[in-house]
Each structure stands twice: as structure tokens, then as C-alpha cells.
Amino acid sequence: MPLQAVRPKILGFISEQASAWLVALVVLLAGCTLTGIVAWATHDLYQQQVRQRFQLLVNERYTRLQERFEDQEQRLNSLRRFFLNSQQVSREEFDGFTQPLLLRARAYAWAPRVFREQRSEFERQVSRDRGVDFVIRELNTAGELAPAPQRDEYVPVLYSQTQSLLGSPLGFDLLAQPLRRATLERAQKSGRLAVSQPMQLVGVEPAYAAGVLLVAPVSNQAGNDPPYGYVMAVISMRQLVADGLPKSPRDNLVMQIVDTSDVQQRVLYESNNVVADSPLVGARRLTLGDHVYALTLRPSKVFELANHSSLSAILIMGGLLSLLLSALLYVLVSQRQRALKLVEQRTVQLRLREQELRGAHGQLRSVLNAATQVAIIATDLRGVINTFNAGAEKMLGFTADQVVGKLTLESLHLATELEMRSAKLGVALGKRIPASQAMLVESPDSLHEAREWTLIREDGSPLNVNMLGTVLLDDHGLWVGHLAIYLDVTEQKRAYEALAARDRLLKKLSAHVPGGIFQFTLEPQDNWRFIYASDGMRDIYEIETGLLQQDAKRVFERIHPLDVERVRASVRLSALQLSHWREEYRVLLPQRGLRWIRGEATPEELPGGGTLWHGYVSDISDLKRVEEELRALSITDSLTGIHNRRYFQDRLRAEIARLNRTHGALSVIMLDIDHFKRINDKHGHAVGDAVLQELCARISQRLRRTDVFCRLGGEEFMVLCPTTDAEQAYSLATDLWQSLRTAPMDPVGVVTASFGVASWRGDEGVDGLLLRADSAVYVAKQAGRDRVEAERARA
Template identity: 85%
Template sequence: MSLQAVRPKILGFISEQASAWLVALVVFSAGCALTVIVAWSASDLYQQQVRQRFQLLVNERFTRLQERFEDQEQRLGSLRRFFVNSSEVSREEFDGFAQPLLLRTRAYVWAPRVFRDQRSQFEQEMSRQRGTPFSIRELNPSGELAPAAERDEYVPVLYSQTQSLLGSPLGFDLLAQPLRRSVVERAQSSGKLAVSQPMQLVGVEPAYATGVLLVAPVTPLTGTEPHGFVMAVISMRQLVAEGLPKPDRDNLVMQIVDTSDQQKRLLYESSNALASSDLSASRRLTLGDHVYALSLRPSQVFDQTNHSSLASILTMGGLLSLLLSALLYVLVSQRQRALKLVEQRTVQLRQREQELRGAHGQLRSVLNAATQVAIIATDLRGVINTFNAGAEQMLGFKAEQVLNRSTLESLHVAAELEARAASLSVTLGKRIPPSQAMLVENPDSLHEAREWTLIRQDGSQLTVNMLGTVLLDDHGLWVGHLAIYLDVTEQKRAYEALAARDRLLKKLSAHVPGGIFQFTLEPHDNWRFIYASDGMRDIYEIEVGVLQQDAKKVFERIHPLDAERVRASIRLSSLQLSHWREEYRVQLPQRGLRWIRGEATPEELPGGGTLWHGYVSDISDLKRVEEELRALSITDSLTGIHNRRYFQDRLKAEMVRLNRTSGALSLIMLDIDHFKRINDKHGHGVGDGVLQELCRRISQRLRRTDVFCRLGGEEFMVLCPNTDGAQAYSLAMDLWASLRSAPMEPVGVVTASFGVASWQVDEGIDGLLLRADSAVYVAKQAGRDRVAVETIRT
């Protein structure tokens, strides 16, 4: 194509005659317009992202508050079940059970029902038990507690476990005030949890005074009417605000309103500043029999955190447009100067063209000098007119034997040419003669070397790679073909040997359990599998081809808790050239969680990096057997509770914790009374049943943190972490009562001797166990069927 054909335009779309300044101005205007469009799109995207972030914050806040409300219901429910399952609860037992429940609750209260004819006797009995005067009281007009007026029924506060520094309003009658009476009557009629309207709480610091009462009736197992109520005094500030971000860091402004309150008073409102945004969200919270409306809006902190980048986009877009226009100005002006220079050089190139024609003869000499490659040229009829020295050496013919006498077709095996011609005819949709089969290119494999079989002068065959092309004269006319042949016989033999070795390796690896691999860690933290057997696909559920392309796919399968450890062990093995061995978990899409064991031997690569030869295998079944054996080793086979070994391990761990952080720890040891008589009279089968029933009853009365173990025979131990002596004694009395509360068939009532010992500072395991055993001995010497406390340190 001549120079005149390309002169009208520069850079494909800019006229050569156009002013560089005009081009720069047009590009700058277009860039500014594009910047405005992008800024508009970014603004819309920003608004969507802000709404999404706000919804995420709203959902997280709602979930957290609902969990807190449900937790309060569960805690009060557990206190109610404690009273339902106990015939009588002392104040010490109430304090021991309710004190651990005080989480985001100001107080827990027990209030029995007292009728008019029982009031005097009740007040006298409570005064005698407490050692101080006790009376049923109510608030007088001045807001002070005074003796309650005569009514048919009272529900006075008898027990209270509180966080308040103001103490507990003992004797306060819940029926003396309309709001409290309403919630008590609703709980009594429904038999379920009931919540009061928002009120000012009694006996609570002013900062926490606004809240509600959560009341649950306590109905005996054999009765239909409640004999009292348990109540949670809940400050909304403590329940909602504690544990949330501080006001100067909170992204949300929150309001909670009781939907059943006709005045729609605020139960809780955040103190942080509201943002100037139209975003808002509402949710419904439930507590007992009330539904609360939770209103959430973004705060000023949320606006400051999610500021728009519109100004930055406009600024950067304008600058980029300016730079691009300046760049095009430089390019256009330089292109115009370059075209003038091209015209000057064209004359010089035509002179060089004549010189290149003279070099054509020299090129023929160079072709003959290529003795390792056969170069053969033909005319349009296929008659050979060029046969270099390499062709003579490869095929055994002399040039004068074939030049202008033989065709290229005569050097090929006829069967290959016919098969190739038939395939090309189908592909191209026209008939291709066998004489042209080696010269016609397949559109799917254009300019690719193809393997052929040639016939030497002595009749032997030679495997070669052939690349064929057309020959053009100085005017671009087609004058013949050029074929270049390369002997690949030895190369093919080497490939066949490698293929045989690969097949052997594949067969061997198929019979090896697990997967075999070669893995490299190259500089710049480049991980790569250079070989992976088919077993690797079964181990990681990843195709072998994918593994070899991206080794990091394996680490995506490794369990997050094990991934960093495996990476660190590989790096350590690379650094020290030490044997690598790891056991880790993988999370597979189909088989789920599996255990894998891997081993590999490293070697240093000459160019830097490390190469490992190793294998991996699935050890999930072995791990499962290990876990089953471990469970059997710490479980008593008869009763199903923990055995002596587990008790010793847990006791050692608790002693280590005490020596490190201090705290409380108690032991409750029990020994069944006259157990040998049961075995002798009823047989060992009945004795085993007694042991199992005893474990069932005691397990029902224990807390989640307690550890119940069988030491052997009829001896048992309860390990009570974070429990002082008084709490442990209260728990032991509860266990003692539950054991003798009902007979066991067919032996009747079974009793046990209990011993309680609490850890003392600087005391060892042996000393604590000895004191617990001594306490059991004291209980037996005192007549059995009792709880004894050993307080003397030995």
C-alpha cells in the first residue's frame, strides 16, 4: 500500500490536516463529559452502598437485642423451674442459684402469695427467721415504704438478689400498685411470662430506674394455682446499652417503644446525635407477652464514616482529561512531523530494494549450507527445482537425480497423502488431489509443522516434520512451493520412551492409597504442583489439571483453623530442608470434613526455591477411631458419666487455673450407704440399676459447669469450678434431697453420705482430695445419710 493511501488520516481517526489544538480541546471536552457521567453513576452506587451498610447495621443491632431479650426469658425460666422442682427453697439456696444469673438484670425476686388470714402469721414467721422485723409494705403518697393496707391477697418480695447499691425492698407488695398488679394478674391468668408497662423501678439507682418487670408464676407440679411468682427487675438502660458502642462511636440512633402502652412512652432512647438522613428502619422485639417497636436511624458518626467520593471523582476526572488532551496534542504534532520524514525515507528504501535483489543469490548459497535441514522448492506443477545439501544428506538422493525430474509427491508415502487429501476434502468442501495434500493448509492449524513419512533412495522410511509455504516473485505472483523438512526420528523415539514411563508411573500411582505429588515453592511465594497423581483428585476433590495450574486451590480446601499452620510448616521445611509431615483437616464440597496426612522430602533447586517429593492420604477413619477410643477412655461404661481418669485430668487443669488466676473451687464427694447390702440382697444387676438411677437424678440437679464423675464402686465426685464453700454446700444439700426424695425399685429409698471441701490458697490436689474424703468419713461416723463439710486444712 502506498504512502498516499494512508495520508488522509492520522492515528486511524484524526485528519492529518486537523489542528493539534482542536484535537486537544475536543478530547478535553469529551473527558469532562465522561467524568460527569461517571460521577453520576458513582453517586447512585454510593447511595446504594450506604443503604446496604445501614441495613447490615440494623440487622446486627436487632439480632443482638432480640438475643438479649430471649436470654432474659430463659434465665427467669430457669429460676422458675428451680422453684417448681423444689418443695422448699431457702434464702441461701435462692442466692446460690440466682447470683450467677445476674447478667444485664438489676435483680431477681421471689414473692409468695399471702392471703389476708395468713398475713400476721407470715410476718411473724419471717421476722423470726430473719432476726429483724418484717412486714408487708407499700409506697405511701410521699414515695416511702409503709405497712400495706388490708387486702384479700398480697404478693410481698421475700427473696431478692440484686446488683443495686440501694439494697432490696423486702416486703414490698407487688399488688399495691396498679402497674405491678396488672402484670402479676396477667402472669397468674396465663400461666406464662408477663411483662409490665414501662415504670420507675423501686430500690434501683436513678440512672437505671426506668425499666420493666418480667414476672413468671410458680405453680407446683401437683397444683393448678401458683403459690408465688419469680420476677426479673430489668433496667432498659442496662439491658440495651451495655456492650454496645459508646455514643461518640455508635453508627445508629435507637428508640424502643412499648406498643401496648397507650401513651407510647419511650422505653429507651440513644443519647448520640441524629444524622441528617432519610434512612430509617423499624423492627419488632418481643419480651414475654409484650411487643416493642425498635426504631433505628443513622447517627452523625455513620454520616462521617460513609462520606461521598463525588468531589474526588470530578477532580481526578478533570485532571485525567487535561493530561489526555495534552498527550494527544503531543502525539498529533509529532505524527505530522513523522509523515514528512517518511516521505524522505521512501526514496532511500527503493534504492535499498535493488540491493536486496542482488542478495537473493547469496541466500541460495546459505540454503545449501544448511546441511541438517532439507529445503526443497517446486514449481506450480510440483516438479522439484531446488534440492539443498541437507536434502541430499537426509534422503540419499543427489540433486541432479531429482531436479526437474521428480515431484515432491514421489518422496512421500502414498497412503499418507491419500488419507490427508480425503480429510482436507471433507474440511474444505472441495476435492484436494493427493499430490497437493502436503501443501494445502488446514484453517484450524495454519502454518503449523506436520509429521510425514518420507522414502529414502534405499527404500527405507524417515519420519520428519514438514512446514510448507508458497513462493512469490518480485511482483507478488505465485510461482511455486517451498517445503522445509526436519528429521524427528530420534525425537519421536525419545517421546515414546517418555510416554511409556508416564504410563508406568500412572499405573503405579493408581495402586498407591492417597496421592503422590511434586511440589515447588519458588521465590516471591509462588506455589506450584509440577506433578500430581490421580489420587490427588480424590483427596481434595480438585481436578489434577486445575491443581497444576493453581496450587493455591488446595489451601482453599484446608480448614481455616489449620491453613496457617500448614503454610508455616511448609515454609519451615523449605528454610531448614527438613522432612515435612502434617495432619490437617480439609472441607470438601461432596464428602464434607476429612482428615489428611501429608509427608514430603525437600531438596533445594539450583535456581532458588525448594522441591518436595511426597504423598498425602486420607486418615479420617483413623481419626474417628482415635476419637472413639478417647471417649471410651474417659467415660464410665456402666453409668455413662465421666470416670476417674477424666476427673483427675480436669482437677489438674482447674488447679493450674487457680494457681494462675486465683478464684474458687469445691469438691462434693458422695458414697452410697450400705451399697454392699443391696448387692447381697438383690444381686449385682439391681445394684447396677441403683448406680444408674443415682447418676440420672444427680445429673438433673447439676449445673452446666459442674463435672460429675464415678471414682469406682459406689464412690462419686462432683467438681464445682468457680464455686465457694457455701454454694457447694447448698448444691450438696440439693443433691442429697433429690436422692432420697423418691424410692428406687425394688430396693426402696437409697441414701448417700456427702462430703464437701473447698480449695484453700496454696493447697495441692492431694490435700483437697483428702479433706473431701475426710468429710465423707465424718458424715458416715455421724450416722450416714447427711452432708458434712471438712474445714480443717491437713
């Protein structure tokens, strides 16, 4: 066919006769139009993204500042609770407690209330304690601290922990200055935290002087009396707000904080970076104590530079691409004719090459015959074999004369295997595939992959091979036949079957072993890996074995947080000492919850470094549960359900040992049911047991969570009261005595008991305490029963 008869189109739609300049102009206009549309859409998207980024920054900054304000409140409240829970706080205790609290606060201070008649004695006492003169002071007109004049009341700074290099203004009277006085009065009136108006702080470097005073009143534990002092946090707004935030040259936001309760609306803090020319603004409210602050956030120049628009870049790049594309099409169209001439020249050259290829065909056949370990078979489009190399003759037992031009590729395959493959391909591809083509058609899920087939030798015996099939094309790209390459895999298959049999045996053995069997390695780079994990490992940790072999750290994610570091340390110690590893630990499973696991393994050192363990793990949750039940039974009275004598004795010894170390109070209440033998004799032992159970139920309801209620035996009971003095224990015993007398028990009526109370003395042991409680019960019995008797005073 002459070349002039074929008129292809460039890119499928541009005729070769079209003017190159016209094509270039049309493409340029279309490209510029598309660039404009993309630029408009990009600009709109840019505006939305800028607003979203600004809102994210505003929310993050507001959250951080509010957390800092709340953190200062929590720290001051903890200092107030420290004073509330302490009868007296020394300076060393104050310094030790407040030193860790100094985070974004310039200072913490304690200022007690001192009245006019107490001033002299207070100053002398503090001077003696500190070793230097101490005077209650205030700021004079020159801004210096001077002795304060006589007033009805003072609140001087007694203790102070500060970060300031200028020291602490000890003795400074907070009532001498109106802003501080107003803050203390609001704190005293509300009983909660109070914040001062913006002020210049005393004893603080000028750079941090602008700030507020956060005050909390300290009252007695009852909370009904006026406060006897105040704890304070001296807060510099510069330190509280700016510390930890980006420096001004790199900050994306410009902040301003204004106290809304301030009549003058003074600015408490303001960033010194430059505000961007943007309408974006964010407003939030911060709370500190009893004040609300207005937080205003605007984008800075840094934010504006970091979020610049790419509109100009899109316009420039789009214009350049349009220009380049039009120039490319101009070149393609203008050189079309010259390309056709080059094609004619190449055609002549290809004909010469055809002759050379025919000569190479003979060489290729020699190469095919030289491949004696691989069967290479080629067919035409009908499937008739036209090439059968020496490797195929050796593998199948046929000669080339018996096969070439006489047999098809289908005749060499097992017929049933072809039919099964044909049916499977028909389902996958949605059309019928002839059995003669089944070995040559590729399924969608295995393109260009070797498949295993069964061939029939000349003697009729089967042969397992791997086959790779492909199409044969001529010089013009036309399909002329197929090429099949076969590789004998009989020995390889036998090896795979032996390995599979070994794996099945190992899996069967591990399935009958309770728990899980594993091989685990720890490599020098701290790489944890399971070489082998049986199916039991999946049941133990509720993790698939495949995932365990990919990442051993999944097991440590299942281990209880309180046990995981201990397990890691024991594994490393076993690797270091090559000692037997054994651990019991808890795991938290998604389905079964908390379980107890026991693991054992024997380590060995690997030649290339690292350690290999062979071991097993098993679930011991049932064993742990039985141990806990046995322990509970050993310390519980089976009839009443309360603790027994053994538990009481162990607990009493532990409490006395604790008191010998830390001091404190401890009391016991012993009670004996009055005339209990009459109840058993008159109503029977079943009713007597019911009376004991009802008595225990009534008393248990009246006890505190820290009290320990035990049955000593028969009708004798004991209540162990930690941190309880004699007066408190007597009051509790009276309450228990009343709970028995107020309501009768069916069918015996009112049941009474005799109570004896004793408190621990530092110079006696367990027997002395119990003897005094028993003596008090004896006195109650002798006095007519149904009463509470306290221990007798020491002679």
C-alpha cells in the same frame, strides 16, 4: 490491459471523477452529525454516572459513620460489663481497661451515686486514696468549677481517662447541669444507653467542645436495684465524625448532622467545605443510644470538579476528526490522477526488475542445493515436483533426475497417513479434502505450524520428518505452486520416546506409593514452587498437579488457619538449617472437609541459592481418629457413658492447681446408691446396670455444663463443681437428691442415694477434700440414708 480501462473507486464507493470539494463537504457534514449524536448520548450517560457515584459515596459515608456510632456504644457497653463483673474497680484497673478504648472518644469516666449523708465520708475517702483534696464540684456563673452546694444526691466524676490536654474535671457533679441530669434520668429509667442533647463539653479543648455525653447505668448483677453509678463516654462530634475522613479541600461530600430529638434542631456537626451547585442530596438516619440523628449529604466543589462532563471535549475532537477526514479524502481524490501516472512509471521499472530476478533465480537454486541438512521440495499446482535440492537427495535417496517432473509430493508420503489426515480435515473444514492435498491444507487450530509426517525413502524404509508447507506466488500475486521444507526428526523422536518412557515409569511408581511424592523449592526471593508433584498430591489437597506446579501457595490456602503459620515456619527452619522436615497438620478440603496430613522431606541447597526438598505427604486422618477414640475410651465409663475415676482424678488435680494460682471456689458432691446390692440380688445384674444408667441420665440433665460427673466404681459417683462454694454445692446436691426421689424406676421402684458435700480449703490437697466428702456420705448412711449431708465444720 491499458490502465485507462481500469477505473477503481477510492474506498470502494467514491468514483475518481467525483469533485474533491464535494466529497470533503459531505464527509464533514456526516462527521458533525455523528459527533452531535455521540455527544448527546455521552451527556445522558454522564448524568447517570454522576448520580451513581454520588449514591455510592453517600452509602459509604453513612456506613462508616453508623459503624463509628455503633463502635462507641459497644465500647461503653464493654466498660459497663467490666464494672458489672467486678466487685470493686480501682483507678489503675479503670485506666488499664479504658486506655485501649480511647478511639474517637475524648474521654471515658466513672461517676458513682453519692447521697447527702454519704458526701463527707466519700470526699474524705477519695482524698485519702488519691493523696490530694477531693471535693464534689459544679460550674459557677463564671464557668469555673466550685464546690457544689448541699443536695439530696450527687453523681461526681471519680475516674476519668481522657485525650484532652486540659486534664479531667474530677469531682464534677453531673446532676448540677440540666442536660446532663436529664440524660442520667433517662439512662436510669430505661436501664440502657442514653445520649444527651448537644452540649459544650467540660474539660475539653474548645476545638472539640461541641459534642454529646453517652451514658450507661451500672447496677448490681441482679439488675433489679437502681444503678449505683454511671459509665460515660465524652464524645466530640468533630473527632467522631471527621477523624479518618478526607480533609475539607479533598472531600467529595458536605455533611450536616442534626439531632432530631432536639427541639431547636441544632446542627451537631457541619462540614466547612463548599457545597456544589447540584440538585443531588442524600439523607440518612444515624442512631446513637436513644437518639436518632439526621444525616444530610451534598456534593462538594471537589466532587463537581472530579466529575466534570467531557461533552465539550467530544464536540471539539469530533469536529477536528471530521475536518481531518474530509481534508484526507480531498487529498486522496485530488491526487488520484497523479498516482495513476506514477503507476505507469513503476510498471516500466518492474519489468527491469523482472530481468534482474531471473538472474537471481540461478543463485537461489545454488543456495537450495547448499542446504544439505534440509529437504526443500517445490511443486506446481498439480503437485508435480519441479525443485528437489541436494538435502532432499541425501535425506530420501532419490536423485533430482528421478523425481523432478516425474513424481508428485503425494508419492513421497505414507498413503495411510494421508488418508487419515484427509478425513480429519474434511470433518474440521466441512468439505472433502483430497488425499493428495492433505499435507498442504492447514487446519483451523494449527495455522502455519510444522507437522510430523512419514516419508518413504527410495529403498522403501520410512523416515520421520517435520514438514512446513506454504504456497508459491508469482510476481503478480498469483498462486503457482507449493513449497515444502522437511527436517529429519528421527533422533529427536527417539529422545522424546525415551523421556516419555521414563515419565511413565515414574508415574507408575508414584501411583503405587500411598500419599503424594513431590519436589519443592524455596528460592531466595521467597518464591515457593513445586518442581514435581505426583497424582497422589491431587488426592491429598484436591488440587490438580498442573495448578500446583504453577502456584505452590494454593497448598497453603488448603492448610487449616491455626496450622499454616507453623508449617511455613518449619519449612523456613528446615531451609535455614538444612534439617529433615517433618510435620503433622490439618487441611480443609472442598469435598472431604477436615483431614490430617503428615509430611516428610529431605532438603538440599541449590547451587544458585535456595533449597530443594524431596519428600512425600500422606493422609493420617484414620490414625488420628483411632487415637481420639482410644483417648475417649480411656476416660469414659463403658456402662454409663459418663467419665471414669481416672478422668475425675486428673481433672480434680488440674482444678486444684488452677485454684492455687488464681484462688476461687471448688466443691465436690459424692453419692452412693442406697441398698444397691439388694437390687442386684433381687432383680439381677442386668436390672442393676439399667438402674445405674437411668440414675446417670437423671443427674446429667440437672448438672451445669461446667460440672464434671464421674463414676468412681460400683454404685459410687462423684460430681466435680468448679467455681462453686459450699452453699451452692449443697443446693445442687439437694436438687439431685430430689430428682431421684420424685420418680420411680421400673421395675425396682424409687431408688435413693446418700449425698455428701465438701468444699476445697486452701491448705489441703486432693486426698483431704475426697476424705471429707466420703465422711459426709458416711454420716448420711449412718443417719438413715436417702439424705444430703454437708461437710462438718473444721474443729
